[in-house]
Amino acid sequence: MHTLGSFDGNYPAADMCKAAAENGLSVIAITDHFDVDFFERHNLDVRQKNSYEDICGAKAEFEGKIKLLRGIEMGQPAYEPELTAKSLARYEYDFVIGSIHNLRGMPDFSDLDYPNYTDEKIYSLLDEYFNEELILAKWNGFDTLAHLTYPLRYLAQHGRTDIDLGRFDDITDEIFKVLIANGKALEINTSGLRQPIGKTMPTEDYVRRFRELGGELLTLGSDAHFTEHVGAGIDTGYEIALNCGFEYVTYFENRKPVQVKVEK
Numbered sequence: 001m002h003t004l005g006s007f008d009g010n011y012p013a014a015d016m017c018k019a020a021a022e023n024g025l026s027v028i029a030i031t032d033h034f035d036v037d038f039f040e041r042h043n044l045d046v047r048q049k050n051s052y053e054d055i056c057g058a059k060a061e062f063e064g065k066i067k068l069l070r071g072i073e074m075g076q077p078a079y080e081p082e083l084t085a086k087s088l089a090r091y092e093y094d095f096v097i098g099s100i101h102n103l104r105g106m107p108d109f110s111d112l113d114y115p116n117y118t119d120e121k122i123y124s125l126l127d128e129y130f131n132e133e134l135i136l137a138k139w140n141g142f143d144t145l146a147h148l149t150y151p152l153r154y155l156a157q158h159g160r161t162d163i164d165l166g167r168f169d170d171i172t173d174e175i176f177k178v179l180i181a182n183g184k185a186l187e188i189n190t191s192g193l194r195q196p197i198g199k200t201m202p203t204e205d206y207v208r209r210f211r212e213l214g215g216e217l218l219t220l221g222s223d224a225h226f227t228e229h230v231g232a233g234i235d236t237g238y239e240i241a242l243n244c245g246f247e248y249v250t251y252f253e254n255r256k257p258v259q260v261k262v263e264k
Helices: 013-022 044-061 081-088 119-139 150-157 165-181 190-194 204-212 234-243
Strands: 027-035 067-075 095-099 185-189 218-221 248-253 256-261
Touching: 013 027, 013 044, 027 044, 027 095, 027 248, 044 067, 067 081, 067 248, 095 119, 095 248, 119 150, 119 165, 150 190, 165 185, 165 204, 185 190, 185 204, 185 234, 190 218, 190 234, 204 234, 218 234, 218 248, 234 248
Parallel strands: 027 067, 067 095, 185 218
Antiparallel strands: 248 256
């Protein structure tokens, strides 16, 4: 989840912790955005410091009530690997998310002009996106790979629910194989359940394929930016995990996986 430490956050860490405790959560991670290629635009040097200090303050405040993990979401880390490495070394994190929100030199997928894009243009963007996801997987400096089907969230907002991702099955399989070989997790991001796409990212069929290929580590994230979304959709994430043959879900503490058995 995200706090005021993210450019699009809305609440301090303590407020998110309070909502988590009220919703019956026992372990949470605050993972504020750090989109490396927007370092100056997002004033990330200051934001990272403020985020980490806010998380540590809330961690102390809620000790004994909830386990708060110190996290960060590294966006596009493979675009600027040296800056990424330097930034991650600044603080002691429990949990690092790897994600892609935009292609190189382009705005976020949320800001693209989809109504004026041809199918050929859309599939070309998706082809480049999944290739960047593979590069990210091979970079290997994260703990879980976030919202694999991220662009579909915004395509759906423009009525494009007819996208055939089947043509990318070979490369998503390759991404999964890299994650598995490196002992990394796949995230079920539940934010799509409260958005026009109406699905988790990725969907259950991808989670099942990850399991078929030997995947063992699965994390769940509500991707909340508001207190009312803290923990939203997590029960659905548990159901998907069970449906796909996972007996455990994972969180990371001191960058080490901790598996928690899912109760039916």
